[in-house]
Amino acid sequence: MEYQLIDGKATATAIKQEIAEEVEAIVAAGGKQPHLAAVLVGHDGGSETYVKNKVIACEQCGFKSTLIRFEADVTEEELLACVDKLNKDEDVDGFIVQLPLPKHIDEQKIIMAVDYRKDVDGFHPINVGRMAIGLPCFISATPLGILTLLQHYHIETSGKKCVILGRSNIVGKPMAQLMMQKQYGDSTVTVCHSRSKDLKKECQEADIIIAAIGRPEFVTADMVKPGAVVIDVGTTRVEDKTRKSGFRLCGDVKFDEVAPLCSFITPVPGGVGPMTICSLMKNTLAAGKKEYYK
Ligand code: GUN
Numbered sequence: 001m002e003y004q005l006i007d008g009k010a011t012a013t014a015i016k017q018e019i020a021e022e023v024e025a026i027v028a029a030g031g032k033q034p035h036l037a038a039v040l041v042g043h044d045g046g047s048e049t050y051v052k053n054k055v056i057a058c059e060q061c062g063f064k065s066t067l068i069r070f071e072a073d074v075t076e077e078e079l080l081a082c083v084d085k086l087n088k089d090e091d092v093d094g095f096i097v098q099l100p101l102p103k104h105i106d107e108q109k110i111i112m113a114v115d116y117r118k119d120v121d122g123f124h125p126i127n128v129g130r131m132a133i134g135l136p137c138f139i140s141a142t143p144l145g146i147l148t149l150l151q152h153y154h155i156e157t158s159g160k161k162c163v164i165l166g167r168s169n170i171v172g173k174p175m176a177q178l179m180m181q182k183q184y185g186d187s188t189v190t191v192c193h194s195r196s197k198d199l200k201k202e203c204q205e206a207d208i209i210i211a212a213i214g215r216p217e218f219v220t221a222d223m224v225k226p227g228a229v230v231i232d233v234g235t236t237r238v239e240d241k242t243r244k245s246g247f248r249l250c251g252d253v254k255f256d257e258v259a260p261l262c263s264f265i266t267p268v269p270g271g272v273g274p275m276t277i278c279s280l281m282k283n284t285l286a287a288g289k290k291e292y293y294k
Contacts, residue, residue: 003262004153006231008145008271011152012278016060019285023062026289034288035064036120036280037086037095041079041105042072046237047098050277054096057277063284066092072102079105080113087115094120094138094287096280099170117293120283123170132177136292138283143175145275146210146231147184148282155208155229155264162187163202165219165252166212171233175210211252221257230258230265233272249273 027033036058040051051067058065068082079097086095095118101107111119116126122140130137139147150157162179166172172191179185187208192199194213203209203223211219212233224230234252251268259265266272286292 003259004264005259006149006153006264006266006271008149008266008274011149012145012274015148015278016057016281019061019281022285027062032093032288033062033064034284035066035091035093036284037066037068037089037092039068039070039079039082039086039095039097041070041074041098041101044100046235047100051098053277054280057281058284061281061285063281063288064091074102074105076105076109079110083110083113087113087118092118094118094284096121118287120280120287122174122283128169128174131174134181134183138286138292139178139279140170140174141276141279141283142171142212142233142272143178144279144282145272146175146233147178148279149231149266149272149275150185150229153264157208158186160187160207161190161205162208162210163190163192163206164210164212165192165199165203166214166233167191167193168212171212175212179208179210213252215252216250217252217254219253219258221254221261224258224261226261227263228261230262231272232266232268234268235273 023034038051038054040047055065055067086092097110099107111123114124116124119127120138122138127137131139164172164176176189176191179187180189190202192202200223204225206228208229210231214234214236216236216238230253232251232253236250237247238250240248249269
């Protein structure tokens, strides 16, 4: 069977174009240009790349963006003061603090300090809780990007068996919540993780597998049912001396052997990754329009 490749890059480009057109119309009508601020602490290579790409996406969407940088030795107090300032800045519609943060800073404390009405990452407990009970809210970027891809490719999820690999706060847990809800995935959801006994068997029975465990090439052909939909959230950097950067991104799925079994599959890179940033843009537009919160 011929599988269909889910092109996250093209989908994200199309959605950003739609956002840009809407922003142009808003500004032409005398409305406010959406403004996203990003806080970057230290010089982690992955975080640097993600934040740079977020700034580029803002330009593509016609948003204003502000990048605030701190060295890795920034104190928690200084970071909290920055969050407070952004909360109060009337021009800033939404902002993010790029994770992970250095170990001496309590991430949860920073997340809790963000005004939930500006929490375009959807990490604040108010947004997480509202999402869990199906109320309007900012949905975190990776799960929202995956939902958008499933919709864009008209992939049927209602009543299907969906296995999620991983239970992180930013992907696995919210993804499970969304996939089970009637208004989103409407699927039967199983969450597997490093301690799951029958992980392989659960996967073999899945119509949809969403792999977000951060273990390169973890999902192999013997785990996948013919005709399954496979979404790969993995982005592990593995050394590759043939690349200018010295590394390449490796997904959680052994693509070459799994793809021929699938009805749909996302590549790495070019699958979920570009959609994540696109979702952040969607949330920023919603923040600018005060769509969820006044
Ligand atoms: N680190 C990994 N993913 C994310 C994300 O979606 N938002 C932020 N702020 N940090 C991250």
